[in-house]
Amino acid sequence: MKKKKTISICIPCYNEEENIVSTYSTLKNFLTKNIKYDYELIFVDNCSLDKTRSLILEIAKKDKKVKGIFLSRNFGPESSGHAALDYATGDGIVVIAADLQDPPELILQFIKKWEEGYDIVQGTYKKTSDNLIMKFIRKLYYYIQKNVSFVDMPQNSTGFGLFDRKVLLAMRLLPEKYRFGRGILGWVGFKRTFIPYERKKRLRGKSSYNFFDYLKHAERGIFGFSYLLLDLMVYGGFLLTLFSFLFIIGYLYWVIAYGNPIKASIPLMLAIVFFGSVLLLAMSILGKYIQVIVEETKNRPVYIVDEVINSTKKIK
Numbered sequence: 274m275k276k277k278k279t280i281s282i283c284i285p286c287y288n289e290e291e292n293i294v295s296t297y298s299t300l301k302n303f304l305t306k307n308i309k310y311d312y313e314l315i316f317v318d319n320c321s322l323d324k325t326r327s328l329i330l331e332i333a334k335k336d337k338k339v340k341g342i343f344l345s346r347n348f349g350p351e352s353s354g355h356a357a358l359d360y361a362t363g364d365g366i367v368v369i370a371a372d373l374q375d376p377p378e379l380i381l382q383f384i385k386k387w388e389e390g391y392d393i394v395q396g397t398y399k400k401t402s403d404n405l406i407m408k409f410i411r412k413l414y415y416y417i418q419k420n421v422s423f424v425d426m427p428q429n430s431t432g433f434g435l436f437d438r439k440v441l442l443a444m445r446l447l448p449e450k451y452r453f454g455r456g457i458l459g460w461v462g463f464k465r466t467f468i469p470y471e472r473k474k475r476l477r478g479k480s481s482y483n484f485f486d487y488l489k490h491a492e493r494g495i496f497g498f499s500y501l502l503l504d505l506m507v508y509g510g511f512l513l514t515l516f517s518f519l520f521i522i523g524y525l526y527w528v529i530a531y532g533n534p535i536k537a538s539i540p541l542m543l544a545i546v547f548f549g550s551v552l553l554l555a556m557s558i559l560g561k562y563i564q565v566i567v568e569e570t571k572n573r574p575v576y577i578v579d580e581v582i583n584s585t586k587k588i589k
Contacts, residue, residue, distance in 0.1 A: 277310060277311050278310045278311070278363075278364040278365070279310060279311040279312060279313060279362060279363040279364055279365075280304070280308065280310045280311070280312045280313075280363050280364070280365045280366075280367060280380075280384070280435075281312070281313050281315060281361035281362060281363030281365070281366045281367065282300060282304070282312060282313065282314050282315065282367050282369060282380075283315045283317070283354065283357035283358060283361060283366060283367065283368045283369070284296065284300075284314065284315060284316050284317070284357070284368075284369060284370070284371050285317050285319065285350060285353035285354045285356075285357055285368075285370070285371065286316055286317060286318050286319065286321065286325050286329070286353070286371040287318070287319040287320075287321050287325070287347065287350070287353070288321045288322055288323050288325060289321070289323075289325050289371040289372065290321070290323040290324040290325050290328060292371050292372050292373065293316070293325055293328040293329060293332070293371065294328060294332070295373075296371050296372075296373050297314065297316075297332050297336075297339070299373060299377060300314060300369075300377055301314070301336070301338075303377045303378065303380070304380075307378075307381055308380070308381070308384060310364075310365070310384075312338065312363075313338050313339075313340060313361075313362065313363060314336075314338060314339045314340070315339075315340045315342065315357045315360055315361060316329045316332075316333075316339065316340070316341050316342070316371075317342040317343075317344065317353045317354075317356045317357045318341070318342070318343045318344065318353075319344050319347050319348065319349070319350070319352070319353040320343075320344050320345065320346045320347045320348075320579075326343055329341045329343075329582075330582060333582040333583050334582070337583055338583075339582075339583060340360060340581070340582060340583045341580070341581070341582035341583065342356050342357065342360055342578060342581055342582075343578065343579045343580040343581070343582075344356060344576050344577065344578060344579060345576075345577040345578065345579040346577070348575065348576040348577075351452045351453065351454060351493070351575075352452075352575050352576040353576070354368060354432065354454055355452060355454075355575050355576065356575075356576050356578065358441060358444065358445075359445075360581075361441065363438065364437070364438050365384065365387055365435050365436070365437060365438070366435065366436055366437075366438065366440075366441055367380055367383065367434070367435045368432055368433060368434065369433055370432075370433070373473070374472050374473045374474070375396065375431070375433040375470075375472060375473075376470060376473065379396060379433075379468065379470055380435070382394075382468050383396075383434060383435035383468065384435065386435075386466050386468070387435055387437065390464065391464050391465065391466045392436060392437040392439065392440050392463035392464045392465065393434065393435075393436045393437070393440055393458060393463055393464070393465040393466070394434050394435045394436070394465075394466055394467075394468060395430055395431070395433075395434035395458070395465065395466075395467050395468070396430075396431045396433040396434050396467070396468055396469075396470055397430050397431060397467045397468070397469045397470070398431060398469070398470070398471075398472055399469040399470060399471060415430075417495070418495060418498075418499075421495060421499040421501040421502070422456070422459075422495070422498045422499045424456055424459035424460045424498050425459045426455065426456065426459055426498075430455055430467070431455075431472075432454055432455060436458065436463075437463070439463070440458070440461060440463050443461040443463075444457055444458070444461055447460075447461075449569060450568050450569055450571070450572070450573065450575055451493060451496075451565045451568045451569060452493070452575065453493035453498065456493075456498040459498075460498070492561065496561050496562060496564075496565055502558050503558070503559075503562065506555050506558060506559075509551070509555075510555070513548075513551065
């Protein structure tokens with residue numbers, strides 16, 4: 274008898290004590306009633322400071338379909354998502370946030386597209402509950418990312434979606450530590466489609482993400498999947514050098530022919546400030562790329578597991 278396929282639902286968590294029980298109940302009821310496949314729920318606790326861990330332990334002891342992965346400290350959202358994928362055994366893998374702002378009913382559409390032959394089915398925002406400033410920043414980021422990256426990064430793409438196990442196995446071949454999940458998903462390729470949806474408001478609790486977290490996340494995408502900034506430094510440096518050379522030749526000619534035209538120090542100060550700022554910016558960009566190199570050469574693990582419930586080891 275042919276073994277029934279399994280869907281792995283990966284749920285990264287951090288300080289979600291107000292959502293864990295309802296998220297588990299909602300997903301379990303939905304999956305039991307609506308999908309024809311077997312399933313597993315993988316909760317990864319990123320060393321929460323509230324009761325998230327104890328609630329996951331309580332649920333996992335009652336339900337063997339629930340895996341609990343507990344990290345030794347907070348390694349960041351990318352690491353908790355990566356840990357969930359390492360322990361996933363399913364033929365199809367779904368990643369969903371623990372606050373259920375992403376609608377679970379969309380999983381049915383993901384599965385339908387997966388059954389049609391798509392290897393990656395990814396959600397995209399058509400509407401969010403963000404304020405106008407965050408909407409503008411999000412739109413600006415995706416515009417920049419799409420135009421500077423060497424991987425396909427669709428506008429308003431999200432981490433919520435489903436991908437086939439062969440995609441997961443391809444992602445596991447990438448040893449990088451400075452990870453950006455959506456960039457990696459775009460880099461590996463495969464047949465992909467997108468489903469737009471409206472992201473709900475958060476019903477319980479408060480998001481642990483702030484503006485600086487989004488900024489760091491954006492950095493991972495830009496510095497991990499683009500060399501355009503380095504190219505601009507090369508081209509910009511060449512143009513500034515050419516301009517400076519022509520200016521010096523022209524200035525020397527003017528001084529010899531008509532005398533020194535600069536009678537004050539302000540133009541010199543402005544020139545020093547301008548070129549100093551350009552140099553500082555260039556050094557900062559180089560510094561960020563060097564930071565990525567340092568992170569990779571350290572070869573530290575992306576995360577460390579403290580405890581695992583209902584699973585023995587990572588699935589390779």
